[in-house]
Amino acid sequence: MSHRWGMAVDLDRCTGCSACVIACQAENNVPTVGEEAALKGRIMHWIRIERYYEGEFPNVRLRFQPVLCQQCDSAPCEPVCPTYASYHTSEGLNGQVYNRCIGTRYCANACPYTVRTFNFFNPVWHKPLHLQLNPDVSIRQVGVMEKCTFCVQRIKASEIQAEAEGRELREGEPTPACVQTCAPKALVFGDLNDPESEVSRLARSRRGTKLLNELGTQPKITYLQRDSWNEKDR
């Protein structure tokens, strides 16, 4: 059975702690750009925590929302790429072939979620910080667009392992770095082709919504809205 990888983000569990951001940065060799570039809005994180204030003191509410590539089924980033660097993989991911990318940035223009980041400069790791780099993930050079891959290297590793053992992948086996480290279990990853998987179950939740669903991008990430306390609970 082919897989269709998806994610659920339970905003009622998310605490905005940002552990996912650093986990992703460490796993995927996402560079730091320094203060000058950060001032220009050029930081490279593949996942970000958006936060929204509502109301006025003292009736203030604040909401966190982790945003990463939505791995759209109808992805605006794909058809605009003149070199087919942005493409759709057999497992439904929005792939990015770095050595095809010529840096037109059309895909970043097209992406309504602004989750694509561009290498305005060659990445720098002051020695010996380069020793932290994950050898499973290629380093992107100047002029190349990059984005969340759902940790495709981890998915691949799990598939190879399962194949070597002559079995199907188990539920929860490939786990992106952000999901693995999420303490309140706000992030859940799995196979949307398996109706019994946790992620499929959550995708059917009454609290489930898709980000900018009205654009018709068909995202594979479901956001479960934050709930409010009901005194009659339990």
Next chain:
Amino acid sequence: MNRRDVLKLGVLTGATATLASCEKPAQQLIRFVPEEDFLPGIATWKPSLCTVCPAGCGMMVRIVDGEAEVVRNGQLGIINMGLAKKLEGNPKHPVNRGKLCARGQAGLQITYHPDRVRTPLKRFGQRGSGVFHTIGWETALSEIVVKLQEIRSRGRANSIRFLTDRVHGRRRELINNFLGSIGAPPALEFDPLDEPVLRRANLLDFGRPVMPSFDFARSNYVISFGADFLGAWNSPVAQSIGYGEMRRGRPGNRGKFVQVEQRMSQTGANADEWVPSSPGTEGLLALGLAHSIVKERLRPKPHESVHNPDWAERLTTEIYSPTEVEKRTGVAASSIERLAREMASHIPAVALIGGAALAHTNGLFSALAVNLLNRILGSVGAPGGVFFAPGPPITEPTSRSHNSDFFSQLLSGGFEDTEALFLYKANPVFATPPGFEIGEKLTRTPFTVSFSSFIDETSVFADLILPDHSPLESWLDDVPESGTSEAVLTLARPVMHPLHDTRAMPDVVLEIANRLGGEVREALPRKTFEEVLKASYSQLARTQTCNPTDNFDKLWEQLLEQGGWWDGNCQLRLPEASRSQFRVPEFIAPVFDGSEQEFPFYFQPYLSGTFLDGSLAHLPWMQELPDALSTVMWGSWLEVNPKTAERLQIQQGDLVRVRSRHGTLEAPAIINPGIAFDVAAMPMGQGHENFGRYASLRGANPMKILAPTQVREVDALAWAATRVNLSKVGQKGRLALFSGALSEQGRDRELR
């Protein structure tokens, strides 16, 4: 066929060709180059211990072979070695169960930091100037031994001091054994993350000066007085796991969470109800809630207190009534009554206190008040409540010397006669108000040795720096103080070889002891910290409850393979001592430094979710992580309410001068809707003068304008007890904001 038809045909055939080619992968138009060729590298996973905060989470470290440039025997060369690539939580560890926070993840950069001290250093220029030159280990060690012998021969060994950050596990014991054997007083511990006030309250109420643990997963109601328990407080990963379960782990039962604070923290942002009370009145609000519960008989009456039979009468006096409490806290009486009703009808309910609420002069009162509220809710030692983690069945390392001892020595002039000072990680020059004059005291100390891996504001005063291994290169052990209901001991061997010419601090202490000879060598006969650990934990083989064994070597191997020892049968420890004591603490009003007229704002520094007390500001990943609330990167800021900003004509990014009776600093303004009108808040952690290339001379340090005020009855810094005034400087500050940056792509910033 006209031109349009030709075009249509072309499109059609094109589409057909594309579809057809899908059958043969070699002819696919869109062909992903690396997918099938992709072979992830072979990694091994080794258990370790996270040391960036006191929580003591268990880690699994991903090790992959790689080429590293290292110095061996004085020669630079490239060798192939196992390198740590990724830190994850240890799935079996009872505290963090496979999870790790952002700070823990970033701990990887400590090992690979470009500004690590790579060899022993000797001071060259003036003390504090930061000019050092490289020396060999042999020279450094013999210099220390000669100095110690000289001090001891003059009978002045009691003037040798050892100041550490939070030291975990057997390190503390080893340091104190060493100090005892040379005739010096025990080590002093200075850890800005510690909560000495809460420890004191728990000692008074429960007989244990220990940080509490919480069973949030089974709570139906959580009320937190200022504790940033989902951010940086106590055991944040364990608490976040429990919080997730409290919210959605039980179908049809979503627990309520109420946060009381004056500035909305990352934790407060997640609350169902956010209650701003006046600074320093958190304890009074807790007593107001307790008053309502007892007076309205919302809970079955708790059994009578043996020691204070009249506690209920004391609590139900008029001063703790909702209307009286409203006057001081600013929280409506109706809200107090409602909250009391809600929590009493949603047992298990639990209360906790931390952060700024404890850092007022009346912090001890507030902590005792929250303990009483927990007693009245029946949540002490109960499921869904508060408890103390059980320690493992071994002799616990010598009791901690907490910040209190450090402060009491500091305040009583105990540092004046210091002849030799050893420093291990602690950075009090950065993290204490200038009124304590620690820098001046260090300049006057004749001989200072630091084991620091980095030159920071404190180690820059050292005469000798003997760099420690990084945590990943070290033997580590720890008994987590909270965050677990099981008995836990974390143990880890080095997961990689050292990158630089460093030595493990405990091994250096053992070597010094060996060279001093005589009774010192007899007291510390072992050669390495590994041997010390093995000897210390050999008693586990017999005392562990599940499988007592005679084969310690086998157990030792198991411990190292698993990353420690834990036992689900050693269940959570109830606070035993004085269980029937219901103490109703007397309300003490908080006192602030500076008059309300001259300094109209309460100044509230807070532990940064990214830098903690500043000890992680040197990590580039942490610098570039947008703050959860302000979204600022690479800098610091001052938070004010929009109304306040309007009144002072301050706009976002304007540089603001913050003045207290003790100093002045400047920081760009962040307009924060979640802060009280009369409060100005600022994160700790930035403003380093000396902490590597990423942190030095960046932002401002709020500690530098604090009054050296103490918490009443506890030797602890009341860091939320300073008043300030604010004025506009008249220019913009540097503010790298993440919020809004995406849609604008920096265009407005370019124009400016």
